Amino acid sequence: MGRKCQLVMGPAGSGKSTYCATLMAHLEAARRPAKLLNLDPAAEHFEYDCTADVRDLITLADVADELGYGPNGALVYCMEYLAENLDWLDDAMGCDANPDADEYWIVDCPGQIELYTHFPIMRTIIAHLHRSAAFTICGVYCMEAAFVTDPFKFFSGCLSAMSAMVQLEIPHVNVLTKMDLIKDQIDPARLERYLWPDASLMDEWTEGEGKWASSKWKGLNMAVTQLIDSYSMVSFIPLDITDEESIGALLLQIDHAVQYGEDLEPEEPKDEFDMEDGGGDEY
Numbered sequence: 001m002g003r004k005c006q007l008v009m010g011p012a013g014s015g016k017s018t019y020c021a022t023l024m025a026h027l028e029a030a031r032r033p034a035k036l037l038n039l040d041p042a043a044e045h046f047e048y049d050c051t052a053d054v055r056d057l058i059t060l061a062d063v064a065d066e067l068g069y070g071p072n073g074a075l076v077y078c079m080e081y082l083a084e085n086l087d088w089l090d091d092a093m094g095c096d097a098n099p100d101a102d103e104y105w106i107v108d109c110p111g112q113i114e115l116y117t118h119f120p121i122m123r124t125i126i127a128h129l130h131r132s133a134a135f136t137i138c139g140v141y142c143m144e145a146a147f148v149t150d151p152f153k154f155f156s157g158c159l160s161a162m163s164a165m166v167q168l169e170i171p172h173v174n175v176l177t178k179m180d181l182i183k184d185q186i187d188p189a190r191l192e193r194y195l196w197p198d199a200s201l202m203d204e205w206t207e208g209e210g211k212w213a214s215s216k217w218k219g220l221n222m223a224v225t226q227l228i229d230s231y232s233m234v235s236f237i238p239l240d241i242t243d244e245e246s247i248g249a250l251l252l253q254i255d256h257a258v259q260y261g262e263d264l265e266p267e268e269p270k271d272e273f274d275m276e277d278g279g280g281d282e283y
């Protein structure tokens with residue numbers, strides 16, 4: 001199997017850490033071993049124990065105190081510092097000690113969108129993980145489901161997700177998080193449209209010229225939505241953390257993207273007792 005990894009990204013507050021904790025609990029219940037790496041130097045507390053934590057290398061508070069940077073500058077400094085000290089990452093993830101380990105990692109990333117769309121730092125980290133321990137990595141990009149109520153927020157979220165996909169060049173799954181907050185207010189057929197966004201959505205939303213401040217503004221917005229449409233890359237999987245089936249369905253997609261389990265053999269019943277007790281009758 002080798003090393004597999006989910007790189008959980010997205011804007012601040014989009015539900016990354018909550019997703020990581022929910023997934024860890026889900027995997028534990030399924031008796032699937034997994035490890036959690038915190039890559040957010042600004043994180044304050046975790047619902048789940050981390051196996052490795054970037055705050056052991058550098059924290060946002062230290063950088064802000066010592067260099068007098070603001071929160072955004074300090075975060076970029078921390079991530080650049082990590083990118084210059086990748087040996088620390090190898091040690092923390094045990095890559096040197098056991099290069100051929102079979103491991104499943106969940107990586108909780110910081111919420112600064114520029115890290116995925118502009119700066120080369122995440123690319124450097126991804127390339128290093130590929131090279132040093134042959135990680136198979138899937139990007140998991142979180143966007144809040146509440147964005148579906150506002151066309152401009154929704155398409156700007158799609159654009160950011162697409163930027164991350166184009167910039168990072170790894171298998172990628174976009175997730176509509178916090179579905180529990182909107183699922184009762186949205187018609188399932190309508191939701192389906194948001195999961196596979198296309199330019200006609202913007203048209204429907206803003207029907208009638210009265211909604212546009214000017215025709216130029218409309219033209220710009222339609223051009224952006226058509227750009228997203230023509231790449232045909234952005235789609236979403238909804239995640240309701242209160243529903244185990246929803247978590248399982250998302251995990252299945254990501255497992256498929258990282259080829260988890262493709263080389264696992266079906267398990268033999270352990271002994272005669274297992275056959276009598278569990279197997280035969282049900283199937």
Ligand SMILES: Nc1nc2c(ncn2[C@@H]2O[C@H](COP(=O)(O)OP(=O)(O)OP(=O)(O)O)[C@@H](O)[C@H]2O)c(=O)[nH]1
Pocket residue numbers: 010011012013014015016017018019040110111112177178179180181239240241
């Ligand atoms: N109802 C509900 N609330 C959620 C869900 N996911 C996250 N939240 C809430 O949204 C807020 C932000 O969630 P986090 O998981 O910390 O988001 P994050 O993306 O890790 O945030 P940063 O690390 O600051 O970028 C918290 O108050 C969470 O309780 C969800 O699926 N449902």
Ligand SMILES: [Mg+2]
Pocket residue numbers: 016017018040043108109
């Ligand atoms: Mg977080």
